[in-house]
Structure formats: structure tokens, C-alpha cells
Amino acid sequence: KNQVEQSPQSLIILEGKNCTLQCNYTVSPFSNLRWYKQDTGRGPVSLTIMTFSENTKSNGRYTATLDADTKQSSLHITASQLSDSASYICVVIPTNSGYSTLTFGKGTMLLVSP
Amino acid sequence: DAGITQSPRHKVTETGTPVTLRCHQTENHRYMYWYRQDPGHGLRLIHYSYGVKDTDKGEVSDGYSVSRSKTEDFLLTLESATSSQTSVYFCAISEWDRTGINSPLHFGNGTRLTVT
Numbered sequence: 001k002n003q004v005e006q007s008p009q010s011l012i013i014l015e016g017k018n019c020t021l022q023c024n025y026t027v028s029p030f031s032n033l034r035w036y037k038q039d040t041g042r043g044p045v046s047l048t049i050m051t052f053s054e055n056t057k058s059n060g061r062y063t064a065t066l067d068a069d070t071k072q073s074s075l076h077i078t079a080s081q082l083s084d085s086a087s088y089i090c091v092v093i094p095t096n097s098g099y100s101t102l103t104f105g106k107g108t109m110l111l112v113s114p
Numbered sequence: 115d116a117g118i119t120q121s122p123r124h125k126v127t128e129t130g131t132p133v134t135l136r137c138h139q140t141e142n143h144r145y146m147y148w149y150r151q152d153p154g155h156g157l158r159l160i161h162y163s164y165g166v167k168d169t170d171k172g173e174v175s176d177g178y179s180v181s182r183s184k185t186e187d188f189l190l191t192l193e194s195a196t197s198s199q200t201s202v203y204f205c206a207i208s209e210w211d212r213t214g215i216n217s218p219l220h221f222g223n224g225t226r227l228t229v230t
Contacts, residue, residue, distance in 0.1 A: 004156070043118075043204050043221030044157075089156070099147060099208055099219055100172060104156030 002027040004105040006090050012111045017080055021108045023073040023090035031097070035064050035075050036089040038107070044089055047075070080112045117141050118222035120205050126228045133192040135225050137205030139185075143220075146188040147206040148172075148180060151224070157204065163188055195229045202226050 003026045013019050023033075032051045036044035048057045048064040050073075056065045061078045073092075077084055090105040117140030127133050137146060147162040159172030161180040169180050177199060179191045192199055203225045210217040 041223070043206075043223045045221070046218050049218070099145065099206075100159060100162050100170065102159070104158075106154065106156045 002092070002094065002103045004090055004092055004103050006088075006105040006108050008108060009106070010109040010111070012113055013080055015080060015082060015112050015114050019077050019080060019110065021075045021077075021088050021110070023075070023092075023105055025071050025073070025090070025092040027092040027094050027103065028071070029095040030092050031095045032093045033064075033066055033073050034091045034093070035062070035073075036091065038087040038089060040086070047088075077110075082112050082114060085110060085112045118205060118207060118220060120203075120222040120225050122225060123223070124226045126230060127195050128230055129196060130194050133195050133227065133229075135190045135192075135203055135227070137188045137190070137222060139188075139205075139207050141207060141209075141220070142185060143207040143209045144185070145208045145210065146182065147208075147219075148178075148188065148190045149204045149206060150174065150201040151204060152201050160190065160203075192227075195227075197229050200227060200229045 005024045007022045034049050035047045037047050038044040047062050048059050050057045050066050052068055063076045066073045087107040087109050089107045119138045121136045148160040149157040151157050158174045160174055160178050161172055163169045163182040181189045205222040206219050208217050208219050
């Protein structure tokens with residue numbers, strides 16, 4: 001069964017600091033990997049989408065990296081802001097798959113403290 | 115933001131009663147999905163629809179039914195609510211079911227359902 005494991009489960013950092021969230025997966029082969037941000041009380045919103053052939057993708061202060069050999073992805077947040085406090089969810093998309101077969105990670109809850 | 119409205123946003127109901135949650139979209143997307151989100155679990159697919167009156171089961175479909183009589187509306191019904199169905203329910207839409215970069219999955223803001 002395809003699995004997506006995220007670590008840490010939760011994280012507290014001081015405003016202005018950097019942090020890195022991890023995603024390990026067993027999905028193979030896969031077509032793309034996505035990171036979503038979910039604010040409290042809201043639905044997930046896409047942050048980055050990477051194909052299996054990409055190593056890095058940036059979206060402002062968010063940078064996702066992908067190592068297809070080790071089946072690991074990370075999301076790096078630079079100069080954190082209070083508004084970065086949210087849950088971050090990793091999703092790996094199997095090749096030739098529809099959304100009906102996705103496996104979502106459980107998420108990492110990030111709290112940015114002033 | 116994609117035009118997705120879920121209603122109600124919050125609901126408390128008693129065990130054994132039927133409950134219907136509504137998802138309305140203004141994007142004219144063909145595919146619609148219902149997920150539930152619980153602590154300690156990732157989002158899990160309940161049912162999905164690939165067109166008007168075309169629906170299929172997801173991973174956790176027991177105790178749920180769906181209907182889609184119009185492109186813009188996708189209803190989720192709990193036939194006889196149980197405490198295990200206390201959860202946050204999310205509707206999502208996509209233009210295509212193929213998970214390409216040009217066909218992102220957009221989520222609504224959820225319905226928090228409590229079954230007492």
C-alpha cells in the first residue's frame with residue numbers, strides 16, 4: 001500500500017527563523033509531488049507541485065526539494081512569519097493515477113511564535 | 115480562490131439522524147470529491163463524482179451516500195449518523211481526474227460535523 005510519512009508531527013519555531021519539514025514516501029512510480037498548506041478552519045491550498053524529474057521548486061519563502069532516489073521530499077520555509085502557522089500536507093501522486101487514488105500524509109503542524 | 119462553497123460550516127446532530135452536507139462550485143469542473151479529515155489520519159476519500167449522476171466509492175464510503183444532479187452541486191448524506199462520523203468534511207474539485215500539474219485539486223473550507 002502506498003504510504004506517505006511526514007515528520008515532525010508538530011514544530012514550534014520563533015518568528016524569523018527557518019525550518020524544514022520532511023516527507024518520506026513509498027509511492028512508485030509517481031508523476032508529481034505536492035505540498036499543501038492548511039490554515040486552521042480552512043481547506044488545504046496548494047503551495048508547490050513538482051514532477052518526478054524536478055529537484056527543487058520555490059514559491060516565495062517556500063522551497064520544496066525532491067530526491068526521487070531516496071523517496072524523500074522536504075519543504076523549507078525561510079524567514080518564518082506568524083502567518084506561516086498552519087498544517088503542511090504532503091501528497092504523492094502515482095503515475096497515471098486519478099485523484100480518487102491519492103494518499104495524503106498526516107501533516108506537520110507548524111506554530112510560529114512571536 | 116476556486117469558487118467552492120460548503121454548507122453548513124458547522125453542524126451538531128444526534129446519533130441516528132440523517133444529515134446532508136452540500137458542496138457548491140462555480141468553476142464548472144467535472145470532478146468533485148468528498149473527503150473526511152480526522153486527527154491522526156490524512157485526508158481520506160469518501161466518494162467522488164466524475165459527472166452528473168456518475169459517482170463512485172472511495173476508501174471510507176460505508177455509511178455515506180452521495181448525489182449529483184447538477185454539475186455545480188455534490189451532496190453527501192449520512193444515512194444514520196454515528197459518533198464515528200464526527201469529523202471535518204471537505205469537498206474538492208478538479209477539472210480533470212488525471213493528476214497533472216495543469217489540473218490542480220481545489221478544496222472548500224470544510225464542514226465541521228459533530229454527532230452526539
